[in-house]
Amino acid sequence: MKNVIILVDVDVKAKHPNTLYFKYVKTKDYSGQKYTLIYEGANVRSDDLYLDENDEEIIKEQLNKLYGYGPFVKSKIKKIFEESAKQIFW
Secondary structure, eight states: OOOEEEEEEEEEETTEEEEEEEEEEETTOTTOOOEEEEEOSSOEEOSSOOOOHHHHHHHHHHHHHHHOSSSOOHHHHHHHHHHSOOEEEO
């Protein structure tokens, strides 16, 4: 595993209850800029990260272990987020 991101927030939008929107920072980016990672259970994507198929599978597996699949309930997701590890490795 060569890459790490740190999750700093998570959100569930009422119009998209099967999707989690994570804000994250890159460990190798010292600007503190926040980016968005979108997790839909079967898909994970970010406009900022290049993820090949293997990378996507590794990230999806980690998120699925913590959050499962939608539909997501915001209060439950926030509680899981507060109590869980914030690093994603691949």
